[in-house]
Amino acid sequence: MSIDATATVVLGAVLAVSATLIAACLWDRARAVGRTLLTFLVVLLLSVTCALQLNRLTVAYPTWSALVGGPSREVALSSGLRTRPGGGRLLTVTVPGRASGLTLTMGVYLPAAYDTPEGAGRRFPVIEMLHGYPGSPSTWVRRLKVVQHLDEEIIAGRMAPAVVLLPYQTPKRLLDTECTNLADGPQTETFLTEDVAAYAADHYRVRTDSAGWGLIGYSAGGFCAMNLALRHPHRYAAAASLSGDAGPGIAVGDGSENTTNNVAWRLQHLPQPPLSFYVAWAADDRESRDGSRAVVRLARPPLRVTAVELPSGGHSHALWRRMESPALDWLSGQLARSIPIDR
Structure with missing residues (x-):
């Protein structure tokens, strides 16, 4: 059990x-x-x-061994087997953090097209999925049913085939990094933006240009998606936030939670890059509502924002499951499609 x-x-x-x-x-x-x-x-x-x-x-602790300090490994769908005809497969890999010093596990979803003869000669766009806190990549898989959503949207043609990455964001389960480089702490931002990208480029047929990379996150992961995209516009073209706030819920240690690691501050004080944001929230979730509305209000061209406010749903997995497919479809529409491998 x-x-x-x-x-x-x-x-x-x-x-x-x-x-x-x-x-x-x-x-x-x-x-x-x-x-x-x-x-x-x-x-x-x-x-x-x-x-x-x-x-x-x-799903902060997906296994009993994780609770007592065992290896941080995904347990759901990690065999690489397809769960439905025409669907993709989910693998579990270990990403060595050469730049960040972190070594963390990551889920990798490969669409069915990746394994076809035609797909063998193409590089696919990439979506990086960021979990909330507390949480883990297992939350995407087991609570938000992300494999099911990806399969359904790709099979229906509403989403282009993409390689999807589900990285851990902290080496300690109850240490909230908010995807930042903590002062005197884990360099999570570097892991997510450099080490994960380098691993994907080395091991999978993926696009390496910013036009082919996007981010999506729920709760704290929603803030992460927007913040990382603003901080690394050379890496990403678009980001989708599901109930994300405009600022982190932690002290980074250098005061940047009020400045350069704060989405609202960046939009007010720094030039806005040519990115696309999808910002969704529930009207009865006051914290993410106010933060999301601030992002929408402060956005200016060339930053483009698609805003979606649902009347109710709170801050819950049920809400994010409702938001998930539309956000994935939107994100896919912002990213460049697969290209021949020799380009």
Whole structure:
């Protein structure tokens, strides 16, 4: 039984309820020490159950070994097998961070066209997918069903075949980097923009020009997508934010969370590059709503913004699943298509 399985949460709830009933039955007969122990047991089991449910929603720890400090490896669809006829396949790789000093695992989705005789002679556009915090690439796969969405959109012709990268963004599961280079900490921005790109170029038939690269993220990953695109317009052509804010939710350590690592500040104080943004949010999610509206309000040509506000949905996986396919279709439309390998 995996740590993020529904059955694990149910078991925790059953144990918590059982402990509560036992405590109630023994309360009058127990002494002070006994009551203290019973209370501690009930509180412990309730806390563990709540933590298991939070982890089930975010997939911060996809396996028991990850919880105790084991290797950070994806477990869903990592065999490379297709899940449907005409669909793509998802691999798990390890990216050595020659520039950043980080070595992290990454999911790689290869569309069905990649493995065809025609595809063998072409370089494909790339979409880099950034998860929220807490979260992991498994959240995209297991909660947001990204493989299903990619397969459906590509098969239907609404999206061009693309290589999709799902990198980890932190070497420590509960360290929020917001995709930045933390002062005296992990150099996540360098990993995502240099090491991931270098690995993809070395191991897969992908375009290496900015016209063929895009970003998409949800929650904190939405901020990441916009921020990295603004900071590296030579690397990316477009970015899609699903419930992303205009600034990071952390202190970077050098004050840049208020300046150069803040989307709103950059749009106000620096020249805006020729990028395309897709900014989506729910009206009842105040934080991402206000941040997203600020991005839309501050954007000026040559930066182009497509804004989508849904009336409700909060800050939830259910909302992002609704947003996912339209955002992917839009992003595909902004990126250059595959090209012959000799170009």
